[in-house]
Amino acid sequence: MTTAVETFEALRRRLTGALAVPGEPLYAALTAGFNVAIAATPAAVVEARDAQDVVEAVRFAATTGRAVAVQATGHGLASTLDGAILVHTGRLDECVVHPDGWARVGAGVRWQQVLDAAAPHGLAPLCGSAPAVGVVGYTTGGGLGPVARTYGWASDRVRAIEIVTGDGVPRRVTATEEPDLFWGVRGGKGALGIVTALEFDLVPLPxxxxxxxxxxxxxxxxxxxxxxxxxxxxxxxxxxxxxxxxxxxxxxxxxxxxxxxxxxxxxxxxxxxxxxxxxxxxxxxxxxxxxxxxxxxxxxxxxxxxxxxxxxxxxxxxxxxxxxxxxxxxxxxxxxxxxxxxxxxxxxxxxxxxxxxxxxxxxxxxxxxxxxxxxxxxxxxxxxxxxxxxxxxxxxxxxxxxxxATGGALPNHGAAAGPERIARSYDAETLTRLIELTERYDPAHVLRAGQVPVRPAA
CATH class of the missing domain: 3.40.462.20 (Vanillyl-alcohol Oxidase; Chain A, domain 3)
Structure with a gap:
């Protein structure tokens, strides 16, 4: 009988980071979320050390028929992720603030890190009400913060995205490079791929x-x-x-x-x-x-x-x-x-x-x-x-x-999974376009676990 370790051995050998399966100490640490009312039970967890680890995890999932989910801080956990491969991005911790008014951060960075790095320059990121939340999940869901009526949504300040799409391809996305993805990732949460880094504008507000x-x-x-x-x-x-x-x-x-x-x-x-x-x-x-x-x-x-x-x-x-x-x-x-x-x-x-x-x-x-x-x-x-x-x-x-009530909902508020919630998060035209993009960029439908899938389960 094949053990869980043997099932994922080929993936483990291709990683720079670690892989953990149920019963191992690292598995328990990486599957913990902020909402302890939900216990995540993925088949394995990849602790990514770089973008290539994310590529390997997504490609392995596609060839083995498994789903992929992503987590950094666990604030967006909305389902148990049974049988999926969970990509944990907490070790992608690059955080660079440029004094001329923008920042580049890895997918494991929390807002407080950016706040502290930006403060000496009199700059401010459009973080949320809880600075312990991760930058990427918050921003890709729109990002509604304490000064939002003055400066708008955090997602509107994004200038570049580095992402591994559901087809296992690493891409750099801007308004002119991969514009369809630039449209979809800003607001579409993780429907199109796993973000490994973000670049975004800051505001002068010491x-x-x-x-x-x-x-x-x-x-x-x-x-x-x-x-x-x-x-x-x-x-x-x-x-x-x-x-x-x-x-x-x-x-x-x-x-x-x-x-x-x-x-x-x-x-x-x-x-x-x-x-x-x-x-x-x-x-x-x-x-x-x-x-x-x-x-x-x-x-x-x-x-x-x-x-x-x-x-x-x-x-x-x-x-x-x-x-x-x-x-x-x-x-x-x-x-x-x-x-x-x-x-x-x-x-x-x-x-x-x-x-x-x-x-x-x-x-x-x-x-x-x-x-x-x-x-x-x-x-x-x-x-x-x-x-x-x-x-x-x-x-x-x-x-x-x-x-x-409008009948709608913001992607980041009241974390939930399932088609009813997806339908509330997007109007019909936007949802149709997101589904078309997932069919193009995720043909194997690996991004079908957790809070973000916009396509019905196969």
């Missing part, structure tokens, strides 16, 4: 007036309604989100918030502190904040705005896009997720879109839904006694806001 106001649950009605009215008139220098929080009493959670219902208003302002204070004043006056953490900070500390968790944890997520947020929508949201609703969710969040996010990019891409007004994200932690209540309650929240 510091930012940013942070969060935290209010007591008793003030939720006044605060959320004020946020709705206030945000509707914000200029593009402001990016904001609101979160209904039920944070557990655990290390790192401030005492005024631990074990209580609270409301967080996140705010980032790319103008001067004085003008930012004037813009934020109506929210500061909505109620007495429990915590006022809005201040001028180095841009490299942008992660404090959302204060997202950094340690792996089990989560169940859901999401929607909204066309608007009238007063009726706020009332519907508070009825099902407010302080008196007995919601089991840890976070129910609304991020305002618009501003530069609504602009058409200089180079078109597969990123859809630029006309949405808000993104709703629902996050629960599946632990007793609330675990069984999370999914039905998330459905109830979505139903309450259903009259204002």
């Amino acid at each position: 510091e930012v007036y940013a942070g969060a106001l935290y209010f007591a649950g008793a003030d939720a009605h006044a605060v959320v309604h004020r946020w709705r009215e206030w945000s509707s008139a914000l200029p593009a220098e402001a990016t904001t989100s609101l979160a209904l929080l039920q944070l557990p009493p655990m290390p790192g959670v401030p005492e005024p918030l631990a074990g209580k219902f609270s409301v967080a208003v996140r705010f980032a302002w790319t103008g001067s502190q004085a003008s930012g204070e004037a813009v934020l004043a109506p929210m500061r006056a909505a109620a007495e904040p429990l915590i006022d953490a809005v201040q001028t900070i180095p841009y490299a500390g942008i992660g404090m705005v959302h204060a997202d968790p950094v340690d792996p944890m089990p989560v169940v997520e859901d999401t929607d896009l909204l066309t608007a947020l009238p007063a009726e929508a706020v009332d519907a949201l508070l009825a099902v997720a407010g302080p008196d609703a007995r919601s089991p969710q840890v976070i129910v969040e609304l991020r305002q879109l618009g501003g530069a996010l609504a602009a058409e990019p200089a180079q078109p891409s597969a990123l859809c839904h630029r006309d949405a007004a808000f993104v709703l994200t629902i996050i629960g932690v599946p632990v007793p006694p609330i675990a069984d209540a999370l999914v039905p309650h998330a459905a109830a929240v979505r139903a309450a806001l259903g009259p204002w």
Whole structure:
């Protein structure tokens, strides 16, 4: 009987990096994801040391009829990857910031590394709310960050992509070289191949007036309604989100918030502190904040705005896009997720879109839904006694806001796999074009595992 080690021995011999199979210590380390509610069980893991290792893994998968998936930090894990070859890109750690305003990073780099490298030059990458997330997965899914209404989507700042497409060919992709791939990879996540490096523009922003106001649950009605009215008139220098929080009493959670219902208003302002204070004043006056953490900070500390968790944890997520947020929508949201609703969710969040996010990019891409007004994200932690209540309650929240939902979803929010989710992530025209590109660049359909496949399973 052939063992797992023998099955993959031919691939192992062709690698510069390592190969691990179930039962080996490296396998456990490389299959761990951020969401520990999902246990990845690929047939083998390739720890790539260079782009050629990715080529070898993809070609081996094609000749043996296996699927390929990719992971760097594990934040996008959405399925168990049973039987697939998982390409782990965490060792592709090149990170070079050019003082004239752009960066080149390998697929294993996290945003905090770029933030720290760019800071001495007064430059800023368009990272997400959680700087521990990987650059590539975030950017290829669009990239919605704390200053996004000023500067737009991270994917629109990409200038070059190095990728191994599903046919096992390494390619350099720009707006003029392989323009179809340049369109599809920016927004199409991993549907067309495994990205090994990205080059993207930075923005000059050494510091930012940013942070969060935290209010007591008793003030939720006044605060959320004020946020709705206030945000509707914000200029593009402001990016904001609101979160209904039920944070557990655990290390790192401030005492005024631990074990209580609270409301967080996140705010980032790319103008001067004085003008930012004037813009934020109506929210500061909505109620007495429990915590006022809005201040001028180095841009490299942008992660404090959302204060997202950094340690792996089990989560169940859901999401929607909204066309608007009238007063009726706020009332519907508070009825099902407010302080008196007995919601089991840890976070129910609304991020305002618009501003530069609504602009058409200089180079078109597969990123859809630029006309949405808000993104709703629902996050629960599946632990007793609330675990069984999370999914039905998330459905109830979505139903309450259903009259204002677009039916769409952003690829990076509420990580999920399957054709229903793919159909929500792209409009029909974009999905048709992505499928045509996968047929051209992935004829063996090796990229069929995980969150990103756009073609139905064979």
